[in-house]
Amino acid sequence: MSTLEARVRESLGRRRSKLTVEQYSQFARRFEQFINKPPDALTPRDALAYIDSLIEAKRAPATIEWSVAALKRVYRACGLKQPFTADDIPKLPNIINRQAVLSIRDAQRLIYWARRNGSALEVLYLVMSTVYGLRRGELAQLRKANFAHNLSTVDINTLKHGQPRTHLIPEPLVVWLKVPLGTLKEIPDYSTTTLSLIYQEISEKAGHKRQYREGWHSIRRLLNTELLARGVPPHFVNSFMRWSAPRGDMTTRYFQMDEKAIDRRVFESHPLLEFWS
Secondary structure, eight states: OOHHHHHHHHHHTTSSOHHHHHHHHHHHHHHHHHHOSOGGGOOHHHHHHHHHHHHHTTOOHHHHHHHHHHHHHHHHHTTOOOSOOTTTSOOOOOOGGGSOOOOHHHHHHHHHHHHHHOOHHHHHHHHHHHHHOOOHHHHHHOOGGGBOTTSSEEEEOOSTTOOOEEEEOOHHHHHHHHHHHHHOSSOOOOOHHHHHHHHHHHHHHTTOOOOTTOSHHHHHHHHHHHHHHTTOOHHHHHHHTTOOOOTTOHHHHHOOOOHHHHHHHHHHHOSSGGGGO
């Protein structure tokens, strides 16, 4: 393990998820190979040169944005001043509207294929994605212990500082979860890369032509968009999708309501739940 990677791992400690530690560690290795110098010799110019290399390589704005944040973490782990000023950070286009969003029709195609031909694991992942909008990292963390023995609830451990949530499992899903949870000795400890490949395989088998950068998160975007469009209150959607309240949004931070009641309200307007019935 490189010195820089070791420092980053130590700075993250046990306060971050395994996935987060691995992502930043891999970044530290790439950055150290790029600069080819020891951590104590780092300068702000090294960080700027790395970002410039990404821009010249025409990397996606999201990659550049994440790399800026990762470099800040690396420099902090080395006890160095932050390498960027506000003027140094590149002005990136708004990338939100460019992200792939699955249509209801395409989601229906995936679900119907899984119901007829999907393996136990493919059905499990697709249920949890299309009903609860799990990120691929949250799918990777799923274990049988997350599910109540009577399949009445499921515990979701969130990523990106979200709110852990115990969700209700509506009756139509029980039959689709019983088989995989009864068949599998345990849900495999797959990497997020493997989860992405599983999504690609499901799409290909179902005859679905994927959009550029489409993946599990595309289903999450679909759920968020459709729930709001169908009149589900934003606070309910925020809770159901397990987001933390934005800083300064006191109405969301003060909002208190029984999570089971929120789930029931969301299920009434859920765009994909009917396809599992």
